[in-house]
Amino acid sequence: MTGRTGMLSLAVVIAVLAPVFAHHSFAVYDHTRTLTLSGTVTRFQWTNPHGFIEMDVTQSDGTVKHFSIELTSINMMQRVGWRSNMIKAGDKVQVVMAPLLSGEPVGLGLEVVLADGKTMALPVPNIGSFKRTTQE
Amino acid sequence: MRAHRLLLVAASALLVVASHIIAAQTPSVPDITGSWLRQGFTVGVPASAQASAPKAPPPAAAPAVKEPYRTEWQSRLKAIREADAKGQPLANNAVACLPDGMPGMMTAVFPMEILQSRGQITIIEEAYTQVRRILMDRPQKALDDIEPGFYGHSVGRWEGDTLIVDTIGIKENVRYQNVPHSKEMRIRERMRLVAPDMLWNEITIEDPTVLEKPWTFTFAYQRMKDYTLLEYICEDNREYADDQGFQKIRVDPAQR
Numbered sequence: 001m002t003g004r005t006g007m008l009s010l011a012v013v014i015a016v017l018a019p020v021f022a023h024h025s026f027a028v029y030d031h032t033r034t035l036t037l038s039g040t041v042t043r044f045q046w047t048n049p050h051g052f053i054e055m056d057v058t059q060s061d062g063t064v065k066h067f068s069i070e071l072t073s074i075n076m077m078q079r080v081g082w083r084s085n086m087i088k089a090g091d092k093v094q095v096v097m098a099p100l101l102s103g104e105p106v107g108l109g110l111e112v113v114l115a116d117g118k119t120m121a122l123p124v125p126n127i128g129s130f131k132r133t134t135q136e
Numbered sequence: 137m138r139a140h141r142l143l144l145v146a147a148s149a150l151l152v153v154a155s156h157i158i159a160a161q162t163p164s165v166p167d168i169t170g171s172w173l174r175q176g177f178t179v180g181v182p183a184s185a186q187a188s189a190p191k192a193p194p195p196a197a198a199p200a201v202k203e204p205y206r207t208e209w210q211s212r213l214k215a216i217r218e219a220d221a222k223g224q225p226l227a228n229n230a231v232a233c234l235p236d237g238m239p240g241m242m243t244a245v246f247p248m249e250i251l252q253s254r255g256q257i258t259i260i261e262e263a264y265t266q267v268r269r270i271l272m273d274r275p276q277k278a279l280d281d282i283e284p285g286f287y288g289h290s291v292g293r294w295e296g297d298t299l300i301v302d303t304i305g306i307k308e309n310v311r312y313q314n315v316p317h318s319k320e321m322r323i324r325e326r327m328r329l330v331a332p333d334m335l336w337n338e339i340t341i342e343d344p345t346v347l348e349k350p351w352t353f354t355f356a357y358q359r360m361k362d363y364t365l366l367e368y369i370c371e372d373n374r375e376y377a378d379d380q381g382f383q384k385i386r387v388d389p390a391q392r
Binding site: 023024025027028029030045047048049050052068070073075076078100101104105106 | 219220221223224225228230231233236245246262263366368369370371372373374375383384385387
């Protein structure tokens with residue numbers, strides 16, 4: 001029994017210490033808040049090192065603001081079920097993103113609600129380090 | 137007619153016996169061909185593709201770096217930490233779409249494929265489509281006969297159940313965990329199946345110019361069931377290093 005508990009604790013320690021490693025730093029993004037954007041896709045870029053969703057978002061004053069949403073490697077996206085045909089120009093999507101600290105209209109995509117209503121998460125390493133807020 | 141058939145039967149029997157003799161004389165080596173996932177690097181990998189019963193290798197010790205390299209290394213790490221905390225990360229090789237090289241590629245951030253063929257073992261890392269060739273049962277070249285590169289020159293041999301690999305000729309700007317090294321750095325690897333679906337690679341870095349003593353760490357890889365490596369081309373990298381060496385993102389209206 002003690003041995004079993006020991007094994008379990010070891011497994012927990014391993015899980016906690018599991019290396020969170022990425023080639024690219026996401027430190028340029030705000031880890032303290034997220035924005036939820038609803039808009040129209042102008043382009044879905046399926047490339048490495050990272051994919052992108054380009055989208056137009058209508059502001060409360062009626063003007064249209066363009067945002068670039070950085071995604072992860074398309075290899076990681078494919079491994080959790082993303083496909084290149086899931087988003088196309090003209091689609092209405094909702095994106096939860098961590099905004100760029102510099103204030104430029106760029107964010108790191110954490111979650112996307114596709115035009116058909118399906119929610120797809122992005123396999124961002126250490127995604128729990130991004131605090132979710134509900135700012136529109 | 138009958139004699140002809142008898143002769144054929146006798147000849148086939150001889151062939152069967154001969155092939156058994158040849159098989160007995162060829163030492164069998166462990167089968168490590170296939171796709172491997174670094175243990176713990178499970179973000180974006182479905183549970184169905186992961187082997188069960190993970191077993192952890194011994195924890196890595198920090199390298200004993202000599203002065204003045206130690207001060208250089210420590211101040212670089214400090215600069216990286218401070219820059220990250222300010223949301224202004226320092227640009228690394230990846231920002232320029234450069235691969236990890238050795239031994240960094242063996243961290244297998246993405247899945248890794250091993251192929252065993254006659255006289256050569258080939259290792260492919262999915263990220264950046266990195267490829268290294270381990271030439272089997274050949275003497276290592278003299279350092280002067282190797283042009284420095286990202287993967288160096290690797291020779292290997294099986295010693296019982298362990299694949300022993302020797303690598304030299306790594307460019308000095310190809311660094312693992314930002315640890316400096318000299319031209320004379322030597323990477324020794326010992327790869328062994330600790331379970332049918334678990335491969336350990338004990339890596340020892342030798343570099344008497346930079347290190348007080350050899351630096352050893354072990355990576356564990358889980359065999360992936362039915363996984364074929366995907367292509368990876370660093371096709372459109374919007375990251376760039378500004379003139380201060382910070383990582384920036386190109387915000388390009390042409391991308392819209």
